[in-house]
Amino acid sequence: MQLTPIIDVHTHVETIEKNDCIKQCHTLIEDLDLAEIDYALVMSDLDEGHHPKKDNELLVEILEKFPRLFPIGCFDYDYVDESIDILEQLANQKQIAAIKFFTGYQHFLPTDEKIRPLLAYAEKNNVPVMFHTGAPAQCVVSRLKFCMNPYEIDEVCYRYPELKVSAAHFNAPHFLSLAPVLENKENLHADLSGLFEGDANPKENVYISVLNSNLKEAFCYLENIDNIMFGSDRPYLKPIEAITWIKDFFQTYKMLEGDLPDIFRNNAIRFYNLDIDNNSIKVKGGKD
Numbered sequence: 001m002q003l004t005p006i007i008d009v010h011t012h013v014e015t016i017e018k019n020d021c022i023k024q025c026h027t028l029i030e031d032l033d034l035a036e037i038d039y040a041l042v043m044s045d046l047d048e049g050h051h052p053k054k055d056n057e058l059l060v061e062i063l064e065k066f067p068r069l070f071p072i073g074c075f076d077y078d079y080v081d082e083s084i085d086i087l088e089q090l091a092n093q094k095q096i097a098a099i100k101f102f103t104g105y106q107h108f109l110p111t112d113e114k115i116r117p118l119l120a121y122a123e124k125n126n127v128p129v130m131f132h133t134g135a136p137a138q139c140v141v142s143r144l145k146f147c148m149n150p151y152e153i154d155e156v157c158y159r160y161p162e163l164k165v166s167a168a169h170f171n172a173p174h175f176l177s178l179a180p181v182l183e184n185k186e187n188l189h190a191d192l193s194g195l196f197e198g199d200a201n202p203k204e205n206v207y208i209s210v211l212n213s214n215l216k217e218a219f220c221y222l223e224n225i226d227n228i229m230f231g232s233d234r235p236y237l238k239p240i241e242a243i244t245w246i247k248d249f250f251q252t253y254k255m256l257e258g259d260l261p262d263i264f265r266n267n268a269i270r271f272y273n274l275d276i277d278n279n280s281i282k283v284k285g286g287k288d
């Protein structure tokens with residue numbers, strides 16, 4: 001079974017200041033190398049002084065120098081119009097792989113009417129969207145009612161049947177509550193990022209065995225797992241820990257082991273319209 005290349009679909013760098021951001025991208029590459037991960041999709045956080053034009057343009061500009069990394073654009077609810085302008089522009093130029101929504105952190109629902117124009121645009125133009133869901137291990141204080149109701153995600157998938165939607169963090173820790181939605185809505189995917197803190201070794205981290213059995217239960221409801229993608233949520237969870245955990249998980253549950261190449265890259269390539277070749281990652285049709 002060919003496990004490589006591997007794509008981490010969920011990583012972050014800060015976009016407060018250019019030189020610092022470049023430094024963080026170098027560290028990200030080191031983290032990926034340590035974990036033998038080939039490529040990563042990267043997004044900013046809503047850092048101090050955040051602004052959608054500044055943050056997204058800075059990330060796009062910097063990642064042009066890092067061919068193994070490709071940006072995901074971030075919507076900023078504090079600047080709705082500016083967000084829509086810049087994200088549509090970057091998506092039209094194929095400079096971002098998707099649009100991320102920080103629902104719980106910025107206190108809006110996936111069905112919020114202010115984001116509807118952008119969802120309609122994304123559906124029409126085959127731009128995937130990612131919603132923060134659940135309370136992943138390193139989740140800072142947020143308002144969980146905005147990001148923990150899987151039927152909100154279900155509603156978006158229903159209203160926009162051609163829109164590709166990803167639930168980041170698989171609605172952690174309520175994996176089972178998202179499973180029927182994943183099973184019911186063909187346009188929904190989920191990533192496995194940020195599901196635990198610290199050490200991937202179950203002997204050192206008692207939570208791992210609980211995580212594994214809960215996730216396995218959720219997987220049992222899925223007909224297949226061609227809508228599940230690997231992600232770390234770096235820097236909140238180190239890629240080396242994320243990859244160690246996921247390999248152990250799939251080895252423990254032998255029935256799923258054959259699905260690893262799909263989870264490591266094939267599902268992501270299809271979902272995010274990616275083109276990977278010769279140590280470089282971009283969206284199909286984007287410039288080299």
Ligand SMILES: [Zn+2]
Pocket residue numbers: 010012194233
């Ligand atoms: Zn994240």
